[in-house]
Amino acid sequence: MAHRDEIVAFADELLDVDRWQEFGPVGLQVVGADEVTRIACGVSSSLELFERAARAGAELVIVHHGLFWRTEPLVVDRRVRGRLAALFAADISLVAYHLALDAHPDVGNNAQLARRLGVEPDRVFAGVGVGGRLSSPLSIDELAALVSQAVEREPLVFAEGHSRIERVAVSTGAAGHDLITAAHEGYDCFITGEPEEPSLHAARELGIHLIAAGHYATERLGVQALGSRIGERFGVPWEFLEVENPV
Secondary structure (H helix, E strand, O other): OEEHHHHHHHHHHHHOHHHOOOOOOOEEEEOOOOEEOOEEEEEEOOHHHHHHHHHOOOOEEEEEEOOOOOOOOOOOOHHHHHHHHHHHHHOOEEEEOOHHHHHOOOOOHHHHHHHHHOEEEEEEEOOOEEEEEEEEEEOHHHHHHHHHHHHOOOOEEEOOOOOOEEEEEEEOOOOHHHHHHHHHOOOOEEEEOOOOOOHHHHHHHHOOEEEEOOHHHHOOHHHHHHHHHHHHHHOOOEEEOOOOOOO
8 A cells, every 4th residue: 555645756756747848737637545555557548447447446547648638628528527527436546647758768658669679769859759779670571560569559651761770769659740850860760659641751752661550559658667667666556457549
């Protein structure tokens, strides 16, 4: 058992949340039980996630995509009301980390994916991503197979670059707009979650590979790494709840 506020303070400090200009509130978003005996993790806030967390007996839910966003109307509609009701009914706290969890050099989404692909980071890419070299050069088919294994999904591949891939940029989620930056910085391949409509021809004309493996799929890793770190630190069991999303 651990105290909710101690867990949140630990995660806030670990992720250095004050560094980031966020799209919504960071850290504790909904206050539930003071004491935590079980933690549930998921990528995005949803009624399904919260109901499953309640059935699992969790008092704390950690997500990458939180409940509140500055880009959305400040209205408690049926969607928000239902989610809040599920949290309140089970006395569950909600904790959310967005850019800070993308960018962390160890538990972050980009660092976790890069590690699984054999990318050795040597710099930050586009603010929150990772740029680096493969431990050994690969073809686009070989690299795409590694991505598929890492995120458990077949990626969309625009094979428009060189036959030998050495330098790779990784920025998970909806970072398709960073493809051009990756090409201008000399990367052989850019790996993200969602491409944009112009991405195919931009990749072709700039001579760079693009692997887009899904916004949800590429951002499953960070929240699991964070859950594991918190569980180890406080001796609290945790689990990742898979709520499938094809996007």
